Amino acid sequence: MLGLPKGQVYLVPWTEQWEIEFNEEVSKIRCEINGGIVAIHHIGSTAVKGLSAKPIIDIAIELKSFDAGIHCVPGLERLGYVYRGTDVLPDRHYFNKGEPRTHQIHMFQTGSEYLDKQLTLRDYLRENEDARNEYQELKQKLTMEHSTNKLAYADSKTVFINKIIWEANQGK
Structure with a gap:
Protein backbone atom coordinates (compact mmCIF):
# COMPACT_ATOMS: atom_id res chain seq x y z
CA MET A 1 0.00 0.00 0.00
CA LEU A 2 2.87 2.39 0.74
CA GLY A 3 5.86 3.21 -1.39
CA LEU A 4 6.62 5.20 -4.52
CA PRO A 5 9.48 3.87 -6.63
CA LYS A 6 12.13 6.35 -7.71
CA GLY A 7 11.34 8.00 -11.04
CA GLN A 8 7.61 7.30 -10.90
CA VAL A 9 4.59 9.46 -10.16
CA TYR A 10 1.20 7.88 -9.64
CA LEU A 11 -1.76 8.21 -7.30
CA VAL A 12 -3.67 5.68 -5.27
CA PRO A 13 -7.08 6.19 -3.66
CA TRP A 14 -7.16 7.48 -0.09
CA THR A 15 -7.27 4.78 2.57
CA GLU A 16 -7.67 4.77 6.35
CA GLN A 17 -4.46 2.73 6.42
CA TRP A 18 -2.55 5.98 5.88
CA GLU A 19 -3.83 7.34 9.19
CA ILE A 20 -2.80 4.10 10.90
CA GLU A 21 0.66 4.25 9.29
CA PHE A 22 1.06 7.89 10.34
CA ASN A 23 0.10 7.17 13.96
CA GLU A 24 2.41 4.15 14.16
CA GLU A 25 5.29 6.22 12.78
CA VAL A 26 4.60 9.04 15.27
CA SER A 27 4.91 6.55 18.13
CA LYS A 28 8.28 5.36 16.82
CA ILE A 29 9.52 8.93 16.27
CA ARG A 30 8.54 10.02 19.77
CA CYS A 31 10.47 7.10 21.24
CA GLU A 32 13.61 8.21 19.42
CA ILE A 33 13.49 12.03 19.50
CA ASN A 34 10.78 13.27 21.86
CA GLY A 35 12.84 16.16 23.25
CA GLY A 36 12.23 19.50 21.58
CA ILE A 37 9.16 18.40 19.64
CA VAL A 38 6.24 20.82 19.80
CA ALA A 39 3.95 18.74 17.56
CA ILE A 40 3.94 16.11 14.84
CA HIS A 41 1.54 16.77 11.97
CA HIS A 42 0.24 14.55 9.18
CA ILE A 43 0.53 16.69 6.04
CA GLY A 44 0.22 16.24 2.30
CA SER A 45 -2.53 14.48 0.42
CA THR A 46 -2.44 11.29 2.50
CA ALA A 47 -3.71 13.48 5.37
CA VAL A 48 -6.86 14.53 3.45
CA LYS A 49 -9.66 11.97 3.57
CA GLY A 50 -10.99 11.18 0.11
CA LEU A 51 -8.03 12.63 -1.80
CA SER A 52 -5.90 10.33 -3.93
CA ALA A 53 -2.20 10.65 -3.25
CA LYS A 54 1.26 9.39 -4.03
CA PRO A 55 1.65 6.53 -1.52
CA ILE A 56 4.11 8.35 0.74
CA ILE A 57 3.28 9.50 4.28
CA ASP A 58 4.39 13.11 4.76
CA ILE A 59 5.15 14.07 8.34
CA ALA A 60 5.88 17.57 9.62
CA ILE A 61 7.75 17.74 12.89
CA GLU A 62 7.45 21.10 14.60
CA LEU A 63 10.43 21.97 16.80
CA GLY A 98 12.47 3.43 2.13
CA GLU A 99 13.11 2.42 -1.43
CA PRO A 100 10.56 2.64 -2.70
CA ARG A 101 10.05 5.74 -0.55
CA THR A 102 7.34 5.27 2.08
CA HIS A 103 7.77 8.24 4.44
CA GLN A 104 9.13 11.77 4.37
CA ILE A 105 9.82 14.04 7.32
CA HIS A 106 9.81 17.79 6.98
CA MET A 107 11.18 19.36 10.16
CA PHE A 108 10.42 23.02 10.89
CA GLN A 109 10.68 25.47 13.75
CA THR A 110 7.39 26.68 15.22
CA GLY A 111 6.21 29.72 13.27
CA SER A 112 7.80 28.66 9.99
CA GLU A 113 5.89 30.10 7.04
CA TYR A 114 6.43 26.79 5.19
CA LEU A 115 4.86 24.77 7.99
CA ASP A 116 1.98 27.23 8.21
CA LYS A 117 1.33 26.85 4.47
CA GLN A 118 1.35 23.05 4.72
CA LEU A 119 -1.17 23.08 7.56
CA THR A 120 -3.34 25.73 5.89
CA LEU A 121 -3.53 23.74 2.66
CA ARG A 122 -4.30 20.49 4.47
CA ASP A 123 -7.01 22.03 6.63
CA TYR A 124 -8.66 23.88 3.75
CA LEU A 125 -8.78 20.75 1.60
CA ARG A 126 -10.22 18.78 4.51
CA GLU A 127 -13.01 21.33 4.96
CA ASN A 128 -13.77 22.35 1.36
CA GLU A 129 -15.15 19.62 -0.87
CA ASP A 130 -15.13 21.74 -4.04
CA ALA A 131 -11.45 22.64 -3.63
CA ARG A 132 -10.62 19.02 -2.77
CA ASN A 133 -12.39 17.77 -5.93
CA GLU A 134 -10.69 20.39 -8.09
CA TYR A 135 -7.30 19.43 -6.65
CA GLN A 136 -8.07 15.74 -7.22
CA GLU A 137 -8.81 16.39 -10.90
CA LEU A 138 -5.64 18.48 -11.32
CA LYS A 139 -3.48 15.82 -9.68
CA GLN A 140 -4.92 13.08 -11.91
CA LYS A 141 -4.26 15.16 -15.02
CA LEU A 142 -0.71 15.98 -13.93
CA THR A 143 0.18 12.37 -13.13
CA MET A 144 -0.62 11.48 -16.72
CA GLU A 145 1.49 14.38 -18.01
CA HIS A 146 4.42 13.85 -15.61
CA SER A 147 4.36 10.15 -14.72
CA THR A 148 8.16 9.97 -14.63
CA ASN A 149 9.03 13.49 -13.46
CA LYS A 150 8.33 14.20 -9.79
CA LEU A 151 9.66 17.77 -9.94
CA ALA A 152 7.54 18.75 -12.95
CA TYR A 153 4.50 17.19 -11.26
CA ALA A 154 5.12 19.17 -8.07
CA ASP A 155 5.89 22.42 -9.89
CA SER A 156 2.72 22.12 -11.96
CA LYS A 157 0.61 22.12 -8.78
CA THR A 158 2.16 25.33 -7.37
CA VAL A 159 -0.29 27.87 -8.85
CA PHE A 160 -3.30 25.90 -7.59
CA ILE A 161 -1.78 25.38 -4.15
CA ASN A 162 -0.94 29.07 -3.79
CA LYS A 163 -4.52 29.95 -4.80
CA ILE A 164 -5.89 27.61 -2.12
CA ILE A 165 -3.62 29.06 0.56
CA TRP A 166 -4.62 32.59 -0.45
CA GLU A 167 -8.34 31.67 -0.31
CA ALA A 168 -7.91 29.99 3.06
CA ASN A 169 -6.14 33.05 4.47
CA GLN A 170 -8.94 35.33 3.25
CA GLY A 171 -11.31 33.45 5.51
CA LYS A 172 -9.19 34.05 8.63
Whole structure:
Protein backbone atom coordinates (compact mmCIF):
# COMPACT_ATOMS: atom_id res chain seq x y z
CA MET A 1 0.00 0.00 0.00
CA LEU A 2 2.87 2.39 0.74
CA GLY A 3 5.86 3.21 -1.39
CA LEU A 4 6.62 5.20 -4.52
CA PRO A 5 9.48 3.87 -6.63
CA LYS A 6 12.13 6.35 -7.71
CA GLY A 7 11.34 8.00 -11.04
CA GLN A 8 7.61 7.30 -10.90
CA VAL A 9 4.59 9.46 -10.16
CA TYR A 10 1.20 7.88 -9.64
CA LEU A 11 -1.76 8.21 -7.30
CA VAL A 12 -3.67 5.68 -5.27
CA PRO A 13 -7.08 6.19 -3.66
CA TRP A 14 -7.16 7.48 -0.09
CA THR A 15 -7.27 4.78 2.57
CA GLU A 16 -7.67 4.77 6.35
CA GLN A 17 -4.46 2.73 6.42
CA TRP A 18 -2.55 5.98 5.88
CA GLU A 19 -3.83 7.34 9.19
CA ILE A 20 -2.80 4.10 10.90
CA GLU A 21 0.66 4.25 9.29
CA PHE A 22 1.06 7.89 10.34
CA ASN A 23 0.10 7.17 13.96
CA GLU A 24 2.41 4.15 14.16
CA GLU A 25 5.29 6.22 12.78
CA VAL A 26 4.60 9.04 15.27
CA SER A 27 4.91 6.55 18.13
CA LYS A 28 8.28 5.36 16.82
CA ILE A 29 9.52 8.93 16.27
CA ARG A 30 8.54 10.02 19.77
CA CYS A 31 10.47 7.10 21.24
CA GLU A 32 13.61 8.21 19.42
CA ILE A 33 13.49 12.03 19.50
CA ASN A 34 10.78 13.27 21.86
CA GLY A 35 12.84 16.16 23.25
CA GLY A 36 12.23 19.50 21.58
CA ILE A 37 9.16 18.40 19.64
CA VAL A 38 6.24 20.82 19.80
CA ALA A 39 3.95 18.74 17.56
CA ILE A 40 3.94 16.11 14.84
CA HIS A 41 1.54 16.77 11.97
CA HIS A 42 0.24 14.55 9.18
CA ILE A 43 0.53 16.69 6.04
CA GLY A 44 0.22 16.24 2.30
CA SER A 45 -2.53 14.48 0.42
CA THR A 46 -2.44 11.29 2.50
CA ALA A 47 -3.71 13.48 5.37
CA VAL A 48 -6.86 14.53 3.45
CA LYS A 49 -9.66 11.97 3.57
CA GLY A 50 -10.99 11.18 0.11
CA LEU A 51 -8.03 12.63 -1.80
CA SER A 52 -5.90 10.33 -3.93
CA ALA A 53 -2.20 10.65 -3.25
CA LYS A 54 1.26 9.39 -4.03
CA PRO A 55 1.65 6.53 -1.52
CA ILE A 56 4.11 8.35 0.74
CA ILE A 57 3.28 9.50 4.28
CA ASP A 58 4.39 13.11 4.76
CA ILE A 59 5.15 14.07 8.34
CA ALA A 60 5.88 17.57 9.62
CA ILE A 61 7.75 17.74 12.89
CA GLU A 62 7.45 21.10 14.60
CA LEU A 63 10.43 21.97 16.80
CA LYS A 64 11.03 24.67 19.40
CA SER A 65 14.36 25.45 17.73
CA PHE A 66 15.38 24.81 14.12
CA ASP A 67 18.92 24.05 15.23
CA ALA A 68 17.61 21.17 17.35
CA GLY A 69 16.80 19.33 14.12
CA ILE A 70 20.38 18.25 13.60
CA HIS A 71 20.26 16.47 16.98
CA CYS A 72 17.34 14.37 15.70
CA VAL A 73 19.37 12.79 12.91
CA PRO A 74 20.77 9.76 14.83
CA GLY A 75 17.37 8.80 16.25
CA LEU A 76 15.64 9.06 12.89
CA GLU A 77 18.44 7.11 11.22
CA ARG A 78 17.76 4.29 13.71
CA LEU A 79 14.22 4.23 12.28
CA GLY A 80 15.52 3.91 8.73
CA TYR A 81 15.38 7.56 7.68
CA VAL A 82 18.10 9.17 5.59
CA TYR A 83 18.95 12.78 6.39
CA ARG A 84 18.95 14.90 3.21
CA GLY A 85 19.89 18.20 4.82
CA THR A 86 18.43 21.69 4.62
CA ASP A 87 19.29 22.61 1.01
CA VAL A 88 16.01 21.76 -0.69
CA LEU A 89 13.83 24.26 1.17
CA PRO A 90 15.00 27.01 3.49
CA ASP A 91 14.32 26.43 7.17
CA ARG A 92 13.52 22.73 6.72
CA HIS A 93 15.40 19.59 7.71
CA TYR A 94 14.39 16.86 5.27
CA PHE A 95 14.46 13.08 5.75
CA ASN A 96 13.12 10.20 3.69
CA LYS A 97 12.66 6.51 4.31
CA GLY A 98 12.47 3.43 2.13
CA GLU A 99 13.11 2.42 -1.43
CA PRO A 100 10.56 2.64 -2.70
CA ARG A 101 10.05 5.74 -0.55
CA THR A 102 7.34 5.27 2.08
CA HIS A 103 7.77 8.24 4.44
CA GLN A 104 9.13 11.77 4.37
CA ILE A 105 9.82 14.04 7.32
CA HIS A 106 9.81 17.79 6.98
CA MET A 107 11.18 19.36 10.16
CA PHE A 108 10.42 23.02 10.89
CA GLN A 109 10.68 25.47 13.75
CA THR A 110 7.39 26.68 15.22
CA GLY A 111 6.21 29.72 13.27
CA SER A 112 7.80 28.66 9.99
CA GLU A 113 5.89 30.10 7.04
CA TYR A 114 6.43 26.79 5.19
CA LEU A 115 4.86 24.77 7.99
CA ASP A 116 1.98 27.23 8.21
CA LYS A 117 1.33 26.85 4.47
CA GLN A 118 1.35 23.05 4.72
CA LEU A 119 -1.17 23.08 7.56
CA THR A 120 -3.34 25.73 5.89
CA LEU A 121 -3.53 23.74 2.66
CA ARG A 122 -4.30 20.49 4.47
CA ASP A 123 -7.01 22.03 6.63
CA TYR A 124 -8.66 23.88 3.75
CA LEU A 125 -8.78 20.75 1.60
CA ARG A 126 -10.22 18.78 4.51
CA GLU A 127 -13.01 21.33 4.96
CA ASN A 128 -13.77 22.35 1.36
CA GLU A 129 -15.15 19.62 -0.87
CA ASP A 130 -15.13 21.74 -4.04
CA ALA A 131 -11.45 22.64 -3.63
CA ARG A 132 -10.62 19.02 -2.77
CA ASN A 133 -12.39 17.77 -5.93
CA GLU A 134 -10.69 20.39 -8.09
CA TYR A 135 -7.30 19.43 -6.65
CA GLN A 136 -8.07 15.74 -7.22
CA GLU A 137 -8.81 16.39 -10.90
CA LEU A 138 -5.64 18.48 -11.32
CA LYS A 139 -3.48 15.82 -9.68
CA GLN A 140 -4.92 13.08 -11.91
CA LYS A 141 -4.26 15.16 -15.02
CA LEU A 142 -0.71 15.98 -13.93
CA THR A 143 0.18 12.37 -13.13
CA MET A 144 -0.62 11.48 -16.72
CA GLU A 145 1.49 14.38 -18.01
CA HIS A 146 4.42 13.85 -15.61
CA SER A 147 4.36 10.15 -14.72
CA THR A 148 8.16 9.97 -14.63
CA ASN A 149 9.03 13.49 -13.46
CA LYS A 150 8.33 14.20 -9.79
CA LEU A 151 9.66 17.77 -9.94
CA ALA A 152 7.54 18.75 -12.95
CA TYR A 153 4.50 17.19 -11.26
CA ALA A 154 5.12 19.17 -8.07
CA ASP A 155 5.89 22.42 -9.89
CA SER A 156 2.72 22.12 -11.96
CA LYS A 157 0.61 22.12 -8.78
CA THR A 158 2.16 25.33 -7.37
CA VAL A 159 -0.29 27.87 -8.85
CA PHE A 160 -3.30 25.90 -7.59
CA ILE A 161 -1.78 25.38 -4.15
CA ASN A 162 -0.94 29.07 -3.79
CA LYS A 163 -4.52 29.95 -4.80
CA ILE A 164 -5.89 27.61 -2.12
CA ILE A 165 -3.62 29.06 0.56
CA TRP A 166 -4.62 32.59 -0.45
CA GLU A 167 -8.34 31.67 -0.31
CA ALA A 168 -7.91 29.99 3.06
CA ASN A 169 -6.14 33.05 4.47
CA GLN A 170 -8.94 35.33 3.25
CA GLY A 171 -11.31 33.45 5.51
CA LYS A 172 -9.19 34.05 8.63
